[in-house]
Amino acid sequence: MSAHRIMFWQIEYTWLFYLLSAIAVLLFLIGAGSHIWVWKKNSKSMSLKGVGHALNKMCIDIITGRRLIRGDMAAGLMHFLIFWGFFLLFIGTCVLVAHEHLFEFLEGARYLWFSVLMEIGGISLLVGIIWGLVRRYLQRVPRLERRAEDAILPLWFVLMVLSGFFLEGARLAANSPQWADWSFVGNWIAGLIPAAAAERLYPSFWWVHALLCLGFISVVCYSKMFHILSAPASIFFSSASPVLPPSIEDETGRLDVAEAVFYDGCMRCGRCVAACPSSGAGEAYAPRDFVQWARKQMWQTQFPLNDIRLWNRGDYEGTNESMWYCTTCRACLEVCPVYGAAFEAVAKERRQAVEKGTLVPTILNQTLEKLFRYDNPWESSKKQRGAWAEGLDIADLTKRGAVTDLCYFVGCTTSFDDRARSIAHSFTKILQLTGVNFGILGKKEPCCGDIARRVGEFGLFEEQKEKCKTLFDQYGITEIATSSPHCYHTLANDYPDSSFRARHYTMVLKELLKNKKLSFEKPLNVTVTYHDPCYLGRHNRIFNEPRDVIRAIPGLRLVEMEHSRENSLCCGGGGGRMWQDLKGERKMSEVRLEEAEATGAQILITACPMCLIMMEDARKAAGTREGFRVMDLNELLLEALENK
Amino acid sequence: MTELNIIICVKQIPDPEAPLSDVSIDAENLEVVVDAPQVISPFDENALEAAIQLKEELDGKVTVLSMGKKLSDSVLRKALAAGADELILLEDNGFEKLDSHSTATVLAAAIKKIGSFDLVLAGRQAGDWDSGQVGLILGEMLGLPCISLAREITVEDGSVIVKKTVPEGYERVKAKLPALITVSNEVGELRYISRTRMLKMMRGGDIPAWTAEEIGVSDDAIEKMNIASLTTPPDMTRDCQFLEGSPDQQAAALVDVFVSLR
Amino acid sequence: MKEVLILGEVKDASLDPRILELLGAGKKLTEASGDKLSVLLMGDRVEDVAEAAASYGPDSVYKIEHPLLERFNADLWLAALEQACAEIKPSILLMSHSFIGMELGPRLAYRLDSRLTTDCIDLTIDSEDGRLLGTKPVSGGNAICVFKCAGQTQMVTVRGNVFPPAESGNAGGAIASINVTIDKSMSRLESLEIVEEDTVALDKANVVISGGAGLGDEDGFEMLEELAEALGKSFGSVMVGCSRMAVDKGWMSSDHQIGLTGTIIAPDIYVAVGISGAIQHLVGMVHSKKIIAINTDPSCNIFKVADYGIVEDFEQVVPALIKRLEEVL
Numbered sequence A: 001m002s003a004h005r006i007m008f009w010q011i012e013y014t015w016l017f018y019l020l021s022a023i024a025v026l027l028f029l030i031g032a033g034s035h036i037w038v039w040k041k042n043s044k045s046m047s048l049k050g051v052g053h054a055l056n057k058m059c060i061d062i063i064t065g066r067r068l069i070r071g072d073m074a075a076g077l078m079h080f081l082i083f084w085g086f087f088l089l090f091i092g093t094c095v096l097v098a099h100e101h102l103f104e105f106l107e108g109a110r111y112l113w114f115s116v117l118m119e120i121g122g123i124s125l126l127v128g129i130i131w132g133l134v135r136r137y138l139q140r141v142p143r144l145e146r147r148a149e150d151a152i153l154p155l156w157f158v159l160m161v162l163s164g165f166f167l168e169g170a171r172l173a174a175n176s177p178q179w180a181d182w183s184f185v186g187n188w189i190a191g192l193i194p195a196a197a198a199e200r201l202y203p204s205f206w207w208v209h210a211l212l213c214l215g216f217i218s219v220v221c222y223s224k225m226f227h228i229l230s231a232p233a234s235i236f237f238s239s240a241s242p243v244l245p246p247s248i249e250d251e252t253g254r255l256d257v258a259e260a261v262f263y264d265g266c267m268r269c270g271r272c273v274a275a276c277p278s279s280g281a282g283e284a285y286a287p288r289d290f291v292q293w294a295r296k297q298m299w300q301t302q303f304p305l306n307d308i309r310l311w312n313r314g315d316y317e318g319t320n321e322s323m324w325y326c327t328t329c330r331a332c333l334e335v336c337p338v339y340g341a342a343f344e345a346v347a348k349e350r351r352q353a354v355e356k357g358t359l360v361p362t363i364l365n366q367t368l369e370k371l372f373r374y375d376n377p378w379e380s381s382k383k384q385r386g387a388w389a390e391g392l393d394i395a396d397l398t399k400r401g402a403v404t405d406l407c408y409f410v411g412c413t414t415s416f417d418d419r420a421r422s423i424a425h426s427f428t429k430i431l432q433l434t435g436v437n438f439g440i441l442g443k444k445e446p447c448c449g450d451i452a453r454r455v456g457e458f459g460l461f462e463e464q465k466e467k468c469k470t471l472f473d474q475y476g477i478t479e480i481a482t483s484s485p486h487c488y489h490t491l492a493n494d495y496p497d498s499s500f501r502a503r504h505y506t507m508v509l510k511e512l513l514k515n516k517k518l519s520f521e522k523p524l525n526v527t528v529t530y531h532d533p534c535y536l537g538r539h540n541r542i543f544n545e546p547r548d549v550i551r552a553i554p555g556l557r558l559v560e561m562e563h564s565r566e567n568s569l570c571c572g573g574g575g576g577r578m579w580q581d582l583k584g585e586r587k588m589s590e591v592r593l594e595e596a597e598a599t600g601a602q603i604l605i606t607a608c609p610m611c612l613i614m615m616e617d618a619r620k621a622a623g624t625r626e627g628f629r630v631m632d633l634n635e636l637l638l639e640a641l642e643n644k
Numbered sequence B: 001m002t003e004l005n006i007i008i009c010v011k012q013i014p015d016p017e018a019p020l021s022d023v024s025i026d027a028e029n030l031e032v033v034v035d036a037p038q039v040i041s042p043f044d045e046n047a048l049e050a051a052i053q054l055k056e057e058l059d060g061k062v063t064v065l066s067m068g069k070k071l072s073d074s075v076l077r078k079a080l081a082a083g084a085d086e087l088i089l090l091e092d093n094g095f096e097k098l099d100s101h102s103t104a105t106v107l108a109a110a111i112k113k114i115g116s117f118d119l120v121l122a123g124r125q126a127g128d129w130d131s132g133q134v135g136l137i138l139g140e141m142l143g144l145p146c147i148s149l150a151r152e153i154t155v156e157d158g159s160v161i162v163k164k165t166v167p168e169g170y171e172r173v174k175a176k177l178p179a180l181i182t183v184s185n186e187v188g189e190l191r192y193i194s195r196t197r198m199l200k201m202m203r204g205g206d207i208p209a210w211t212a213e214e215i216g217v218s219d220d221a222i223e224k225m226n227i228a229s230l231t232t233p234p235d236m237t238r239d240c241q242f243l244e245g246s247p248d249q250q251a252a253a254l255v256d257v258f259v260s261l262r
Numbered sequence C: 001m002k003e004v005l006i007l008g009e010v011k012d013a014s015l016d017p018r019i020l021e022l023l024g025a026g027k028k029l030t031e032a033s034g035d036k037l038s039v040l041l042m043g044d045r046v047e048d049v050a051e052a053a054a055s056y057g058p059d060s061v062y063k064i065e066h067p068l069l070e071r072f073n074a075d076l077w078l079a080a081l082e083q084a085c086a087e088i089k090p091s092i093l094l095m096s097h098s099f100i101g102m103e104l105g106p107r108l109a110y111r112l113d114s115r116l117t118t119d120c121i122d123l124t125i126d127s128e129d130g131r132l133l134g135t136k137p138v139s140g141g142n143a144i145c146v147f148k149c150a151g152q153t154q155m156v157t158v159r160g161n162v163f164p165p166a167e168s169g170n171a172g173g174a175i176a177s178i179n180v181t182i183d184k185s186m187s188r189l190e191s192l193e194i195v196e197e198d199t200v201a202l203d204k205a206n207v208v209i210s211g212g213a214g215l216g217d218e219d220g221f222e223m224l225e226e227l228a229e230a231l232g233k234s235f236g237s238v239m240v241g242c243s244r245m246a247v248d249k250g251w252m253s254s255d256h257q258i259g260l261t262g263t264i265i266a267p268d269i270y271v272a273v274g275i276s277g278a279i280q281h282l283v284g285m286v287h288s289k290k291i292i293a294i295n296t297d298p299s300c301n302i303f304k305v306a307d308y309g310i311v312e313d314f315e316q317v318v319p320a321l322i323k324r325l326e327e328v329l
């Protein structure tokens, strides 16, 4: 007799089993259907593009678990074991069903290999799950929560696997087939069960295992386990139908499909919390919680039966204030396994708060008013905007006859903040030294609208955008260099169909370097470290240009911080946080400054006016090593150029 | 109680936040010239917020009155965008630089024309002349109980209960409706009015404007402010005067400054 | 003879110091015109205070004593005051720009069919028509306006800490009682409770002395406290504030912070010690009436908004300043 398995050995009431199976599958389908219904109901019409690429990305991400492993090796391997264990057992079960009802093929060698794979699957799942429990409950990895379902679901898995092994053991103990060695775990357990007892126990084991599995199928869609479907969906949609920048025409509260799917796909892994600078500074905010809150909102407002989750339904409260913590630094998106942007969820909520008006914090309220009246968030007057340039022989493009190759868009903070003005001074000096023909817009320069856009004041943003575009058109401006990565990002990404090219100054400097217009004679013997501004690096992938420029200075040593490039830590000034009065245990800028100091560098280089003032502020407040300096890239370059 | 009918008086002024450098003085015409956009006077905005919150809580109607020679729709419609139901402009060539008494006269006439109301609110003082009189005079003219410096207002059973600032802290007082209340900044800042909301309001219907004649205010019932002179404070430009010498000499010079400022 | 009447206020069972300033102002007016100067006091029993007031040498002191006037009640006080004015017929009525003056002034002006100028920092008499001129800062202090008072009773409220207080003079002013008829029904407000609060709020201070990172440590702020105490003797409410840097360093609690994310103030005098004048700080204090800065760096921003500047280490200047103040004031 070739190797095989007797199906439904000793089992009575098989009809009951089929009935329960049908119910479980029905529950599963109803749940899955509800999710899809809510996604559809919540989102605007979607247009899919790049489906092939998206599917490809989804499959590779799922099969290899690469994103999980890259972000956190231990967690990635753990998930790999669970995923493949579960996947093997799931496929195995399907194969058994096919074998029973379609055509019998699990015999002989095929059956033996099947048995081995099932043993491996079971062990892998069990090891993965236990590892997960250890991480969560013994190692107490900080980013992990310990809510009811976080214990219930893994234990359920453990019971499913164990009951499966015992069931197998009992079968093998009773029948002792000669191929039992292939089922190495089951066989080992068989050795523990007396043959007589095994035959008696088998039906009970069988039912326990069957009920656990059917129960599990029933709850998948009603728990975080639903991520086995929604995570792939989220990965797919994040790429096939990416979240669009919200536009003023959008009805407030309406989601993009990728967002709706993401909210359901978030399995509370907390990777975003570990990356978030706000959470890291001990502030009362965690992107995961915000996403979960958004998920709850989505269900409560769209689903007649309220939240679909069985556990952890309603305990994410108090987002009123928390929405203002996010600096929109994009760190969360960088690590989220399902490519979710918590800051977009935040933006949606801010938009609603701004339209409603009552939830806008005082300082922000005043800042937006000021921005509207005076085109800047700092001073209640436009007059001093170009004051920094007085006596510097810089062309004012709004004056008759001034035509230049490049318009230097100074930006509000650089124009008005005493410390940041030095960026304008040093950058224009470098432009003059390198013979660039440039001009500024003087006191007519408007705010680009970045702050308005990030805090959800889209109407004001549109107005600022129109002001800028009109001015650029009026003076025939086609080439723009900005001081601030924020202006750069806004002009380059939030101004569709523009007739100009906007660049950040680092890109201009890199070009000057390439064209050999910028060169340094004397070595500068210093060690520096470079802080990637979020809107230059993560948002626009400008990582190398500033580094190339820095490295061009002879004698200088550039060292990297623990978090650099796409992992850079936010200074805490973006996303409107500059105009907020929110506090945590520490300041984000201080956390960052410590990293900079730990590199042993003498100078921390930034390329953003907000970073500059935040870090300078932190330096003064925290008291760094004697002689440690915070400088803008331009200031450093000028020092190197003037070093004769 | 049935619905609450609130009338609130707001003043349009040049932005009081404007920096010193944008303020100049026209001594001849006795005018302070501020090179800044017009806004609703800050305490009036506080009063508006209080009125809207009351309306949201109890239902009712908020009517906004504003008096001036030339008023700007785009500034005052903010009150509608914030949630007021009606805006009435009191516009007349004669309504320029009126003294507090006359301003109250005009407002009282308009309020009588409107007829019924439960509460009249005003800011504690205007951000330009800082006089702090109109609200209370108005209360007297209308024969209402007057409550000043309110920082919290609640209405129940035909009475209003107000937390008003007093030297020791605050006092809770109760008065029968109708009543007049002048509002202080503690009631909270006016909610943010998004540009979208504002623009929607700008496209709204016409705003009624009543002239002196229409509210029955005759020329001799109102008087202009009696200004004898208007001057720049000596320190307008803030040219810093450096006190020189040894620390002791500097200290002595500074003490002289203190004495002169006393 | 014309009469200048001062509305007296009682604080802690004695004459409110602000009233001494009104007496000073009133004397200045009557000395020039030869008018009569008198003080009106209201309360449950004001005999002692009336005598105290008399010792400052007004021509007469009126007292209105009534059990209903024990605590300040605007409606009842107003009714009493209206009746008293009908009897005294003052040509000028001076009130302090206090809670009482701010509340009674406008309402009384209406009842007496007079006009009121509030918050005056100077009072003079027009040499041509003999009317009272009240000088008052307007536009947040960006302009100084002189108003001519109208009406039979010319009314003003006077800002505190502006006029030098009167010295006690030769007593002799007669104390006269005025009877008023008031009853409970005149009060249209019912007082439910009075809650006392800790009112150490920077925005209520006349003078704020602020320290920044330049102070180096907490001891620097102790020095500022001493300075505040020395100034407090003649400037009313003097408080110590700080820049955010000082809060960040843990030298001061955050309720002392002035600026964008702190309190926004406009005191009569602002003294910035060791503060560089970052724009976030400036938004909180540029509207101060007078700004004095002490800083070692002559090029720092704070001097651009200051009226008076001292370029020197604060540790040298501040102790000298305290010493000198104690000698002079």
Ligand SMILES: Cc1cc2nc3c(=O)[nH]c(=O)nc-3n(C[C@H](O)[C@H](O)[C@H](O)COP(=O)(O)OP(=O)(O)OC[C@H]3O[C@@H](n4cnc5c(N)ncnc54)[C@H](O)[C@@H]3O)c2cc1C
Pocket: A577, A578, A579, A580, A613, A614, A617, A620, C211, C212, C213, C214, C215, C242, C243, C244, C245, C246, C257, C258, C259, C260, C261, C262, C273, C274, C275, C276, C277, C278, C279, C280, C281, C284, C294, C295, C296, C297, C300, C312, C313, C314, C315
């Ligand atoms: C979003 C944001 C909000 C902010 N909000 C506020 C706010 O509300 N309020 C606020 O104040 N700041 C605020 N700041 C901080 C502000 O930018 C400045 O960093 C801060 O005001 C500087 O404080 P400082 O002047 O005390 O310190 P510094 O800038 O370090 O200045 C110290 C000064 O002391 C002088 N000095 C040094 N030694 C002596 C000595 N022995 N004698 C005399 N002078 C000496 C120095 O010359 C220097 O000018 C904010 C910053 C940000 C980014």
Ligand code: SF4
Pocket: A272, A275, A276, A277, A278, A279, A287, A325, A326, A327, A328, A329, A330, A331, A332, A333, A342, A343, A570
């Ligand atoms: S964008 Fe940055 S600050 Fe905002 S939630 Fe993500 S990680 Fe946190």
Ligand code: SF4
Pocket: A265, A266, A267, A268, A269, A270, A271, A272, A273, A287, A288, A291, A335, A336, A337, A338, A339, A340, A342
């Ligand atoms: S948002 Fe993404 S990273 Fe954050 S908990 Fe959810 S799945 Fe994890």
